Structures are given as C-alpha cells and as structure tokens.
Amino acid sequence: MSEPDPTDPYAPMRRGFVEETTTAEEIDRMRAVVGPLAASTRELVDAVIRSEVPLEELESVRKEIDQLVERLRAQQLPGSYGVRIDASGRHRAWGNPAVGLRNPLAPPLEVHREADGSAWAETVLGAAYEGPPGMVHGGISALFLDQLVGEAAASAGKPGMTGSLKLRYVAPTPLGPIRFEAKAERVDGIKSIVKGRSLVQGRVCVEAEAIMILPRWARDLEETTGVGDA
Amino acid sequence: MSEPDPTDPYAPMRRGFVEETTTAEEIDRMRAVVGPLAASTRELVDAVIRSEVPLEELESVRKEIDQLVERLRAQQLPGSYGVRIDASGRHRAWGNPAVGLRNPLAPPLEVHREADGSAWAETVLGAAYEGPPGMVHGGISALFLDQLVGEAAASAGKPGMTGSLKLRYVAPTPLGPIRFEAKAERVDGIKSIVKGRSLVQGRVCVEAEAIMILPRWARDLEETTGVGDA
Numbered sequence: 001m002s003e004p005d006p007t008d009p010y011a012p013m014r015r016g017f018v019e020e021t022t023t024a025e026e027i028d029r030m031r032a033v034v035g036p037l038a039a040s041t042r043e044l045v046d047a048v049i050r051s052e053v054p055l056e057e058l059e060s061v062r063k064e065i066d067q068l069v070e071r072l073r074a075q076q077l078p079g080s081y082g083v084r085i086d087a088s089g090r091h092r093a094w095g096n097p098a099v100g101l102r103n104p105l106a107p108p109l110e111v112h113r114e115a116d117g118s119a120w121a122e123t124v125l126g127a128a129y130e131g132p133p134g135m136v137h138g139g140i141s142a143l144f145l146d147q148l149v150g151e152a153a154a155s156a157g158k159p160g161m162t163g164s165l166k167l168r169y170v171a172p173t174p175l176g177p178i179r180f181e182a183k184a185e186r187v188d189g190i191k192s193i194v195k196g197r198s199l200v201q202g203r204v205c206v207e208a209e210a211i212m213i214l215p216r217w218a219r220d221l222e223e224t225t226g227v228g229d230a
Numbered sequence: 231m232s233e234p235d236p237t238d239p240y241a242p243m244r245r246g247f248v249e250e251t252t253t254a255e256e257i258d259r260m261r262a263v264v265g266p267l268a269a270s271t272r273e274l275v276d277a278v279i280r281s282e283v284p285l286e287e288l289e290s291v292r293k294e295i296d297q298l299v300e301r302l303r304a305q306q307l308p309g310s311y312g313v314r315i316d317a318s319g320r321h322r323a324w325g326n327p328a329v330g331l332r333n334p335l336a337p338p339l340e341v342h343r344e345a346d347g348s349a350w351a352e353t354v355l356g357a358a359y360e361g362p363p364g365m366v367h368g369g370i371s372a373l374f375l376d377q378l379v380g381e382a383a384a385s386a387g388k389p390g391m392t393g394s395l396k397l398r399y400v401a402p403t404p405l406g407p408i409r410f411e412a413k414a415e416r417v418d419g420i421k422s423i424v425k426g427r428s429l430v431q432g433r434v435c436v437e438a439e440a441i442m443i444l445p446r447w448a449r450d451l452e453e454t455t456g457v458g459d460a
Contacts, residue, residue: 013363016362037295041275048334050309058263068274068294072281079364079405081360102278128335138391139327139376139377142372150368165397166395175310
C-alpha cells in the first residue's frame with residue numbers, strides 16, 4: 001500500500017468509498033428504518049417553513065427537536081456518509097442531496113437508468129425548493145440536472161464527474177410535479193457529452209449540457225471497486 | 231384590476247409576492263424564534279444522515295418527529311412561503327433553499343452585497359451537501375452560485391432571473407469552510423453578465439458565468455413594489 005499524498009485533493013474522496021461486510025439482508029433492514037426516518041424529517045422541513053402556529057409552540061417544538069438530535073448523535077459517523085459498498089458490491093450514496101435515501105434535503109430522486117445511455121426521474125417539488133414565489137429555485141433545477149447528467153453518463157458506461165455544465169432557463173418552473181431527464185450524446189475517450197432537461201406538464205423548463213470527465217484516480221479505482229458506478 | 235390570464239406562467243410568481251402589514255418589531259420577534267427552529271432542524275438533518283444508534287432507537291425518533299410535524303401543521307400556509315414584504319418594504323425570502331432563514335435545506339447563506347455590484351458569502355458545508363465522498367455535490371455548488379449571481383445582479387442595480395448559467399468545475403470541492411462570490415461584469419439593457427466562483431482556502435473550485443434577465447412582468451412589478459430587489 002502506497003503512502004497517502006498530503007497534497008492530493010482527491011484523497012478524502014478515495015477514502016470515502018467505504019467497503020463493508022454488510023449483507024443485502026442487513027441493508028434491507030436499514031433501508032426500511034432510515035428511509036421512513038428521512039421521509040418524516042422531510043415533512044418536518046416542509047412544516048418548519050410553512051407553520052403558522054403561535055411562536056411559543058414553535059419554541060416548544062424546537063426544544064423537542066434538540067432532544068431528538070441529542071438521541072441521534074449518541075452514536076454517529078465522525079464525518080459525512082460517503083459512498084458505502086456492501087458485500088455484494090452494491091453502492092449506497094444515501095447521503096446524497098439529490099438521490100440520498102437518508103438525506104432529508106433530497107426528494108429523493110429515484111433515478112431510472114436506461115440501456116440506451118439515458119436516465120430519468122419524476123418527483124414533486126414543494127415549499128423547500130422554492131426560489132421565485134411559487135417557482136422552483138433555478139439552482140435546485142441545476143442540482144438535480146447535475147445529478148441526472150452524471151447518472152446518464154454512468155448509464156452509457158462512461159461514468160464521470162461534471163467537468164462543465166451549461167444551463168439554459170427557457171421557461172419558469174412551477175413547484176409541483178416535474179420530470180428530469182438526460183442522455184449521453186457522445187463519448188470521446190475519457191469525456192462524454194450529456195444533454196439533459198427538466199419538464200413540467202410536457203413543457204421544457206431548463207435545458208442542460210454537460211461534459212463529464214473521469215479523473216485518473218477514478219479510472220484507477222474503477223478497476224478495483226467499480227466505483228464509477230456509484 | 232385586470233383579470234388574471236390563465237395561460238400566464240408567471241401568474242403564481244406574481245401572487246407569491248405578499249404585501250403584509252407586519253411591523254419591523256413583529257418580524258424581529260418571528261426571526262428570533264423561526265431562526266433557531268430552522269437551525270435545530272438543520273442539526274436534525276445532519277444527525278439523520280450520520281446517526282449510528284440502533285434501528286429501534288431510529289424508529290422511536292421517527293415517531294417523535296411525526297408528532298412534531300402534526301403540531302406544526304395544526305396551522306400552516308396553504309402553499310409555499312413565497313416572498314413576503316413587510317410594512318416598511320423589506321423583503322423576506324425565508325423559504326429560499328440557499329438563503330432562507332427558515333428553510334433547513336439552506337445553510338443559510340448570509341449574502342453580503344457590496345456597492346460595486348458584487349456579492350459574497352462564507353459558510354461551512356457538512357454531510358448534507360456531499361456528492362462524491364468528502365466533497366461538495368457539484369449541483370450544490372451550482373445552487374449557491376446561482377443564488378450569488380442573482381444577488382450580484384441586484385447589487386449592481388439590475389436585478390434579474392437567471393437566463394443562462396455556465397459552470398466550470400476546475401478542482402474538487404472538499405466539505406468544510408467555503409466562500410462564494412459573484413460580480414456583475416457588464417449591464418446591457420435588461421441583461422446583465424455576472425461572473426462568480428467558489429473558493430476553498432483561497433483556491434478556486436468552481437467558476438460560473440450567468441446572463442441575468444429581468445422579465446417583463448418583473449419590470450412592471452418593480453415599479454410598484456421594488457420586487458426586483460427580493
């Protein structure tokens with residue numbers, strides 16, 4: 001095993017791909033508990049934004065939340081969740097803010113990857129994602145489209161990290177049901193060009209074009225762990 | 231008062247700028263309660279991602295969260311928060327996922343606008359914002375840079391909505407302390423060109439360039455409410 005290079009900016013990333021001995025059954029048991037826990041916390045996020053109960057009641061609720069935080073923190077990871085790889089080689093990016101099962105910031109998007117190098121997800125975006133009144137924040141569209149272009153590149157067999165992302169806001173995006181989709185258009189060595197868009201009721205709201213690049217550390221890592229598929 | 235146009239996609243946005251009779255003192259009292267409530271909920275979000283307590287304890291916490299949601303929802307806004315304008319003309323975008331005081335998804339960024347048409351914010355990004363292990367999700371950088379370019383345009387006296395946004399990921403972005411900054415470079419009628427970037431320990435991670443456009447509805451609205459400054 002080689003010495004870690006302290007000047008290597010990717011070192012924490014490599015360390016964050018954690019291989020575990022967890023079995024598929026254990027993962028399923030965890031999923032059945034942390035999924036609903038994150039879902040309830042999403043409801044809490046929405047309620048914190050929209051509640052109109054008296055201030056004393058808000059204060060009382062805050063104190064209860066602080067106690068729950070203390071209970072959860074009784075044992076916790078020293079840092080972020082990372083990407084966990086179970087005994088069967090499956091990846092869990094459960095902390096991801098777009099698709100993470102246990103991240104209350106994520107809707108979470110359930111991304112479907114197709115054999116033709118495309119990916120899509122449908123969800124409903126509520127109060128927590130609002131930018132202009134009644135509309136999805138432009139940066140939230142960017143967040144989910146960035147995730148989708150990455151999934152499409154992986155789906156096309158050329159996983160990578162976003163090198164560049166261009167977004168064109170062609171129409172306002174109302175809160176509510178929305179579809180995100182992306183497709184790898186062209187693969188050129190370690191680069192792939194991926195186009196994506198968001199649609200509301202069949203109308204295009206935001207268009208995206210990304211250049212995805214697989215960095216060297218990931219090309220090395222991919223050979224041993226299949227990490228590019230995370 | 232003119233009839234609402236049912237085909238107008240901006241109609242919900244216009245309705246979402248709510249003028250209130252709330253006084254500055256009432257706002258301050260609300261801020262002192264909902265700020266800490268959202269802050270505690272952010273801690274909960276982080277703890278939900280990182281907790282390693284037994285599954286039975288996670289289930290027990292989930293039930294408590296469900297009860298808190300019920301208490302908060304006893305009285306609530308019918309929809310999203312929108313942008314509220316108090317009696318003194320100040321705007322509150324408290325539901326915003328980048329800067330919103332009462333949105334637990336937002337760090338929240340505290341954006342400083344300078345007289346020279348620039349804007350900046352410094353914050354610390356933790357587990358909830360993770361994409362690649364140990365790194366900030368590329369879409370999260372996009373979310374906050376989108377907010378910053380909008381603030382810079384407003385700071386330059388040309389508020390607008392994002393027409394296009396180009397992002398270039400020049401270096402990986404580790405979780406932790408981070409700075410976002412943006413500056414309006416050029417104003418051309420209703421368009422302004424704004425450049426932005428994120429930095430970690432003085433090193434540029436992501437570069438952004440945006441074209442901001444003030445749509446017609448907002449130009450009309452600006453004259454009556456100063457809404458462009460929201």
